[in-house]
Amino acid sequence: MDIILAFSLIGSLIVLLFFGLWVFAAMLAVSIGGLALGLGMPIQQIGSLMANVIIRYSSSWELAAIPMFIWMGEILFRTDISNRLFRGLNPLANLIPGKLIHTNVLGSALFACISGSSTATTATVGRITTSELARRKYDESLSLGSLAGSGSLGLLIPPSIVMIIYGVLAEVSIVRLFAAGILPGLVVASLFSGYIILSTTISPEKVPADTSSLSLREQMKEVIHLAPIVSLMIVVLGSLYTGFATPSEAAALGVVAALAIAAALRQLTFAVFRDSLMGAIRTSCMVCIILIAAGTLSTTMGYMHIPANVAEFIGRLHLSPIALLIVLSLFYVALGLVLDGFSMIVMSVPITLPLAMAAGFDPVWFGVYLVLMTELAQITPPVGFNLFVIQGLTRAPILRVALYAAPFFGLLCAAVILITAFPDIVLLLPRVLFG
Template structure:
């Protein structure tokens, strides 16, 4: 009972701070400080300093600002326009037309970044201005981007899969391969929803351009060559083992600078603006990550996630009930913690229960990633919503409302992989066989 009271108090404090206009990262830090000061015997000052420094100086995180900078450079070149020119002829006949560039772009970039925030920020920088210019409805552009941006966690290489693989002692290579089909499934569901919405609201989508022959379409596709070459270089360097995610991000920045130079768009002003834009966006994300890391530590000291996980373990549920309860549990936790923190804090307690229930650990890893993806678009701590808010200055509630259909599609995808587990396990089984 005491734990519920403490949790309710902290949630109320967080909402109060966010409601009064305090920056999200500072609100998270403040709530963590209150919780630690009042409910634990640990000295707060040094814990806060060590945690915030540790989360800010993580080597894994260096890929994030580099990918954001790459997006900023591309945003200031003709590349975003070229991407539209190359994709448009092929998408003009699909219901929803160019709204699909968000989903296709995020699916492609997810295979490069491993971070949902970087995927959302980079593709958003390229697509949102173009879609607005062409008169596409803003709420659909933002909703599809918020949902598809989460694919950065599912499509390998994924940082959260590495964390889970280490925590659960599961092959990371198998997890990577298991994530491919669920990632493509989610992208297909998002595109299907966009098509249905467009068919139900035909007047809200700008009219199609003139019909083009197949040869003309191919000719327009040459505009995609710089994008494909850049993604090929970044992806190829990761998958061939030549470069780590951070090194490939640096390669992406160099590639983006070369493309900008070749297009004659690399002037001092564009270079400076891209650097400042990336710095601003990354500082916002880094402050939130630092606050989330300190809140995670604070909650860990109070023992809240462990007690909640232990309580679920003691309920004696059937396999389906356990998965349904865990889905709700992770979504609630995801409202206040980032995905990696959720995995680190709960796996130790939950894994014995999962194994006892006879659930495959590779399948469970993909389930966890999918549910954490949902948390990326649920307030108050939905990282993709924060990234979009930083880019568009829209209210979190507005963004969350229009991302809700994507959230419901993810719930459907979780049910689908539960009843058809082969979607997850077939490819790793082929590899093992």
């Protein structure tokens, strides 16, 4: 098989997706077609092969963390935690140039620590900040753009569902990946806040005049509203990094803690429990079926020797590590135009990870790099999920939201350059914590 076969398989997948076929169905169709037509494999053998893939991926213990983290986020989404988050951040954000626009960044960073999902982070934080910032006459472009960019922190700051998927596919320690995402997450959040400070300093009219009349004591009382989020962070991340719990066990502890917090706030009704559980089941089933389809596609590519052929083809180009990274970055930006971030990772890892490792990139570093590229896809039209969430919250046209998010797209690109120039931003914490 040569490189043409690889492009044919990927091209077929993109065509099917372009015509609206579901992601998992498109991957299964291409897999079955490749095995049957490309290799002449009998249908019985294809069925047996798919059964083995289903068993291998669905029985992975690490994947048990995914529905738990999703359920935890669903519970909090159906309580007034987002309102408390905004109230608690309000007095802190007022101290920074740009004022309440920073609640998008700070709120997303905090909620990302207990969510693991970019879409959930954007929806939960945006549900309160979009209406409040609009009511207070903050600049719409900066308000919606910062929310679109900051919502993607749900993928980078642990616990991250995408990191769990990458860890399973790449056979990399999930705890090390979680540790590797902390500093880059803080760097990205700092870049976003820095841009807000710069933009509002240059154009002060983007921020309304300060009308806050709260005393210092009243402001401190407002900060106490962050207690539910902070306590849940301590339970999940504390149990994880002290070695008390594995990622799956930490996720289960997080669900118990989320239920306890909802009960303490007197918001744990049967409807909240039922709706959160059903929401978690729907999302988890979607994630798992895409993962199984991606596993089938990866197996098909392996049988066709596509990863080896692509690696050999790129090897013949004699690219330097940086040149290879530029090619891969352009490839992922292009994929982000037609795929969501999760699908990008499960489809591409079997091909791109061996290339990256052959070029000398650490698999943990490459995982964080992939997450940053996935974040770019979250704010890239026409399928950027964060853009759709914000459109649903505000009714603003999707292209306008994408335009507002463009500066934050550039800042995410700057973050990729920073972790490439200074890889210890990614690798320092895993090395310090785990050796």
